Amino acid sequence: EVQLVESGGGLVQPGGSLRLSCAASGFTFSSYSMNWVRQAPGKGLEWVSYITGSSDAIYYADSVKGRFTISRDNARNSLYLQMNSLRDEDTAVYYCARDVADCSGGTCYEIRFDYWGQGTLVTVSS
Amino acid sequence: EIVLTQSPGTLSLSPGERATLSCRASQSVSSSYLVWYQQKPGQTPRLLIYGASSRATGIPDRFSGSGSGTDFTLTISRLEPEDFAVYYCQQYGGSPRYTFGQGTKLEIK
Numbered sequence: 001e002v003q004l005v006e007s008g009g010g011l012v013q014p015g016g017s018l019r020l021s022c023a024a025s026g027f028t029f030s031s032y033s034m035n036w037v038r039q040a041p042g043k044g045l046e047w048v049s050y051i052t053g054s055s056d057a058i059y060y061a062d063s064v065k066g067r068f069t070i071s072r073d074n075a076r077n078s079l080y081l082q083m084n085s086l087r088d089e090d091t092a093v094y095y096c097a098r099d100v101a102d103c104s105g106g107t108c109y110e111i112r113f114d115y116w117g118q119g120t121l122v123t124v125s126s
Numbered sequence: 127e128i129v130l131t132q133s134p135g136t137l138s139l140s141p142g143e144r145a146t147l148s149c150r151a152s153q154s155v156s157s158s159y160l161v162w163y164q165q166k167p168g169q170t171p172r173l174l175i176y177g178a179s180s181r182a183t184g185i186p187d188r189f190s191g192s193g194s195g196t197d198f199t200l201t202i203s204r205l206e207p208e209d210f211a212v213y214y215c216q217q218y219g220g221s222p223r224y225t226f227g228q229g230t231k232l233e234i235k
Contacts, residue, residue, distance in 0.1 A: 044214060044226060044227070045226040050224070059223045061222050097171075111161075113173060114173050
């Protein structure tokens with residue numbers, strides 16, 4: 001059974017830092033790209049960051065670029081999000097999500113997030 | 127950036143009725159890259175439809191997706207009580223890599 005379990009959320013002051021973790025199990029972690037997606041209280045979903053299985057491609061939303069760093073440790077089956085210079089507007093539940101696609105001839109189709117963790121709440125407030 | 131606009135914002139229907147949710151893109155999106163998710167209160171998002179029309183594993187056949195170009199639709203043929211939730215469309219492509227629509231809340235009338 002695929003499981004994704006986030007941890008590391010909490011209350012932090014503006015300008016502070018936090019490191020989120022996502023522990024994966026039930027699948028070959030290194031074979032899958034992963035994402036972080038966040039949801040502010042009462043709001044919709046916002047994609048945050050993406051990393052390939054081998055960490056050779058990384059992308060960020062403009063809203064977090066230069067402040068957040070995504071990484072992974074395939075030996076530990078873990079995904080991370082280092083969040084620095086936190087702002088009030090970063091307050092949200094942060095989900096990790098598995099990225100899956102059907103790929104052929106170097107092109108990938110039908111990209112989707114098929115498994116999501118339960119989320120971890122990050123609150124940025126003084 | 128490709129912006130996805132979902133309508134209506136809130137849809138009030140009764141169990142047994144048909145629901146039609148719209149997702150409009152600001153520029154053309156490949157059908158291969160259009161996805162729908164369901165999120166119930168206090169729960170994590172759940173994959174419903176990918177590739178605009180393919181149902182994810184375990185999704186009942188009362189859920190269907192259609193559309194192409196800039197206009198996509200999620201249809202629930204006969205609403206069950208457990209279908210009342212928020213629905214999001216998502217697309218892949220360009221920068222940012224992924225964008226979500228703002229969501230449609232499907233509520234019991």
